[in-house]
């Protein structure tokens with residue numbers, strides 16, 4: 045079981061697109077997978093639910109915001125969690141049986157504003173965090189019992205729900221365009237995580253939106269591989285690089301109803317995501333083995 049965050053403080057680096065594709069790919073390979081949309085833009089939820097199903101869940105108050113609100117109560121128990129989770133999602137084959145989603149809501153911002161504080165007797169962000177902290181073991185145990193992989197799509201900020209998942213998660217993936225601004229956003233994130241003192245591990249940098257005709261992209265990838273500063277501070281990149289490709293962006297368009305993962309992403313990019321998922325599974329297993337003190341194969 046692994047809880048993985050897709051996170052970068054730089055916006056628009058394909059966190060959501062890749063989190064959704066990886067969640068679908070893992071589910072398609074038979075892993076019980078939960079996608080958690082932790083971004084108030086609510087895009088990863090919408091991508092696997094479609095607009096109208098997502099709207100229904102918002103009306104029924106079945107979102108991450110509502111789960112977190114339930115976690116503020118002293119009587120909260122893990123038996124309440126399934127109510128907020130929607131099963132058999134994605135447009136692939138009418139829904140993937142092993143893929144579920146916990147969608148987000150714009151109301152999640154209430155936690156960082158006076159609205160939620162007023163309703164809850166003027167609780168500060170730190171007080172909210174402390175309350176989530178008290179119940180995070182219940183959430184983690186429930187995720188462990190029910191899923192092989194939990195993928196958390198984060199906003200480009202350290203919002204209160206992101207802080208909570210940084211405390212609940214096992215490791216994080218940093219999607220980054222191989223250019224200076226994205227790397228800056230990534231390094232800023234790494235610094236923030238270090239200062240927070242959380243135990244979460246780095247799983248790797250995922251080079252995204254790569255254009256091979258862009259010399260700067262090639263140079264950044266090479267400098268990172270050689271450990272040249274500041275690029276050498278990035279988490280060890282995955283060998284799989286996700287290119288800037290119209291077919292990947294088009295896969296997220298509604299109304300296509302693809303019959304399979306390959307049909308959705310095209311055989312070429314489906315193969316690419318499968319090799320990325322193999323790396324993710326492998327690195328997650330290494331990290332678990334390391335955490336349990338077992339012998340770990342030598343890393344390349």
Ligand SMILES: Nc1ncnc2c1ncn2[C@@H]1O[C@H](COP(=O)(O)OP(=O)(O)OP(=O)(O)O)[C@@H](O)[C@H]1O
Nearest residue numbers: 055056057058059060061200287288289290292293
């Ligand atoms: N491999 C790709 N090739 C071409 N376009 C892509 C690819 N991946 C993502 N995109 C496009 O890039 C844009 C940003 O992608 P996405 O929304 O996934 O980024 P993000 O990091 O989640 O953004 P935000 O910081 O706003 O959450 C979108 O328009 C998306 O369709």
Ligand SMILES: [Mg+2]
Nearest residue numbers: 059060083087
């Ligand atoms: Mg996003």
